[in-house]
Amino acid sequence: MFPSRIWREMPQRYRLEASTCKKCGKIFYPPRLICDKCGYRKFEKINLPEEGKLKTFTVIRTPASQFSDEAPYAIGIIRFSNGLQMMGQIVDCDLEKLKIGQAMRLEFRRVQTHDTHGVLSYAHKFVPKWY
Amino acid sequence: MVGIVGYGAQIPRHRIKVEEIAKVWGADAPSYKKGLMLSEKSVPTPDVDTITLSVAAARNALKRALINPKDIGAVYVGSESHPYAVKPSGTTVAEAIGCVPDCHCADFEFACKAGSEAMFVGLGLVKSGFCKYVLAIGGDTSQGAPGDALEYSAAAGAAAFIMGKKDVIAECTHTYSFMTDTPDFWRREHEFYPQHAGRFTGEPAYFRTVKGAAAGILKKAGMTPKDFDYVIFHQPNGKFPQRVGKMLGFTKKQIEPGWLAPRLGNTYSGASPIGLTSTLDISKPGDKILMISYGSGAGSDAFVWKVTDRIKEARDLAVRTSTLLDKNITYVDYGTYAKYRHKILKNK
Ligand SMILES: [Zn+2]
Numbered sequence: 001m002f003p004s005r006i007w008r009e010m011p012q013r014y015r016l017e018a019s020t021c022k023k024c025g026k027i028f029y030p031p032r033l034i035c036d037k038c039g040y041r042k043f044e045k046i047n048l049p050e051e052g053k054l055k056t057f058t059v060i061r062t063p064a065s066q067f068s069d070e071a072p073y074a075i076g077i078i079r080f081s082n083g084l085q086m087m088g089q090i091v092d093c094d095l096e097k098l099k100i101g102q103a104m105r106l107e108f109r110r111v112q113t114h115d116t117h118g119v120l121s122y123a124h125k126f127v128p129k130w131y
Numbered sequence: 132m133v134g135i136v137g138y139g140a141q142i143p144r145h146r147i148k149v150e151e152i153a154k155v156w157g158a159d160a161p162s163y164k165k166g167l168m169l170s171e172k173s174v175p176t177p178d179v180d181t182i183t184l185s186v187a188a189a190r191n192a193l194k195r196a197l198i199n200p201k202d203i204g205a206v207y208v209g210s211e212s213h214p215y216a217v218k219p220s221g222t223t224v225a226e227a228i229g230c231v232p233d234c235h236c237a238d239f240e241f242a243c244k245a246g247s248e249a250m251f252v253g254l255g256l257v258k259s260g261f262c263k264y265v266l267a268i269g270g271d272t273s274q275g276a277p278g279d280a281l282e283y284s285a286a287a288g289a290a291a292f293i294m295g296k297k298d299v300i301a302e303c304t305h306t307y308s309f310m311t312d313t314p315d316f317w318r319r320e321h322e323f324y325p326q327h328a329g330r331f332t333g334e335p336a337y338f339r340t341v342k343g344a345a346a347g348i349l350k351k352a353g354m355t356p357k358d359f360d361y362v363i364f365h366q367p368n369g370k371f372p373q374r375v376g377k378m379l380g381f382t383k384k385q386i387e388p389g390w391l392a393p394r395l396g397n398t399y400s401g402a403s404p405i406g407l408t409s410t411l412d413i414s415k416p417g418d419k420i421l422m423i424s425y426g427s428g429a430g431s432d433a434f435v436w437k438v439t440d441r442i443k444e445a446r447d448l449a450v451r452t453s454t455l456l457d458k459n460i461t462y463v464d465y466g467t468y469a470k471y472r473h474k475i476l477k478n479k
Contacts, residue, residue, distance in 0.1 A: 014227040047229075050190075069177065069470070091178065092144045092461070108186040108227055109178040120214055122182065122223065130459040131450055 139191020244426020
């Protein structure tokens with residue numbers, strides 16, 4: 001990823017910022033400029049909760065080359081209490097023990113390292129809730 | 132009153148046992164375990180670094196502080212394993228917790244003492260009125276050279292403290308620092324692993340410095356070891372803090388709650404700060420805590436903390452350090468550890 005893209009996406013990737021349409025209340029993650037439901041252009045900024053429930057997942061055994069050292073790993077979709085869904089990597093887990101409906105916590109982690117010389121990119125990954 | 136208004140820690144989930152490392156290098160595990168008083172250490176996965184540990188610790192500190200992150204006027208991260216050679220760790224942490232752009236950031240470095248110097252500077256800025264709150268973090272994902280004695284102890288973890296004047300959990304009543312040029316441990320630029328001066332790291336370095344800091348702060352505060360409920364020393368292994376505690380006249384009971392190295396290893400800049408978090412977790416209002424860090428090169432920062440009533444409300448607003456240390460642990464073998472820590476050379 002280019003540094004400019006990492007920088008542009010920091011609010012949603014670092015702080016889990018989403019936007020709520022001030023007219024119809026639809027929540028967008030990542031945030032949008034125009035509501036796709038009612039066309040309104042004013043939003044309220046919110047932060048997503050730090051926890052959600054695993055809706056579905058799959059195990060990646062043949063990943064894109066930049067993630068080859070991490071395989072096999074799980075990618076899942078979690079659902080927050082506000083109904084919003086988010087996709088991400090599931091880490092610190094036993095792949096055999098993952099279960100749909102399981103509570104997940106979001107943790108700030110490195111996502112891409114761009115070899116040893118590029119800009120590091122960070123975002124949230126999912127960790128099975130254990131405390 | 133100036134002191135800690137929020138505190139929190141983070142420790143990775145993975146561990147490696149001394150036996151597993153000793154096996155690879157043909158070393159005698161029982162003698163290492165006895166000599167270092169250490170049985171295992173934490174291991175960071177490749178997606179964990181000083182920045183991610185700092186963010187997690189800072190979020191735990193915010194949960195206990197119950198403040199608006201926008202009121203944090205400075206973010207200081209102390210580490211010897213900042214992910215970048217050039218580019219601050221602090222700005223990523225500040226961005227992630229949402230206190231940008233109205234804040235000051237700086238990264239600190241001083242071997243294992245970088246965390247406590249962030250705390251020292253933070254307390255000063257709050258006391259002077261320059262900042263309402265300062266976030267001070269000590270964290271590391273330290274590396275020991277394969278086969279070296281440090282490989283058995285070099286671990287990962289972080290602790291974060293929010294310093295402020297209102298609703299303080301632990302008041303800082305005194306500080307004292309002891310500094311000399313003592314070259315016991317170092318890493319030159321472009322070198323991957325640090326080097327150390329063997330036994331020279333003990334008596335003339337760690338013990339002289341920690342004892343010097345203890346003598347200085349006890350004199351300044353007009354206190355004796357008996358006046359404290361708890362004491363936390365820097366812990367490069369399990370043995371050093373026990374030995375220096377005994378030399379100074381502290382009991383095992385005073386050392387115990389902050390003595391984590393036997394199961395955690397040496398978290399470098401995070402070591403005495405994480406020890407302080409686990410001690411605060413079990414402390415009562417009115418308790419007095421002495422904390423003495425140590426960084427090679429060499430120096431110690433000493434602090435006297437006095438716990439307030441707010442500890443009762445604050446301690447369970449975030450995860451306790453003992454939970455991070457002892458629950459939900461995954462043990463890795465040396466091969467996995469070597470891969471996680473980038474000790475394996477691959478074709479480009
Ligand atoms: Zn709308």
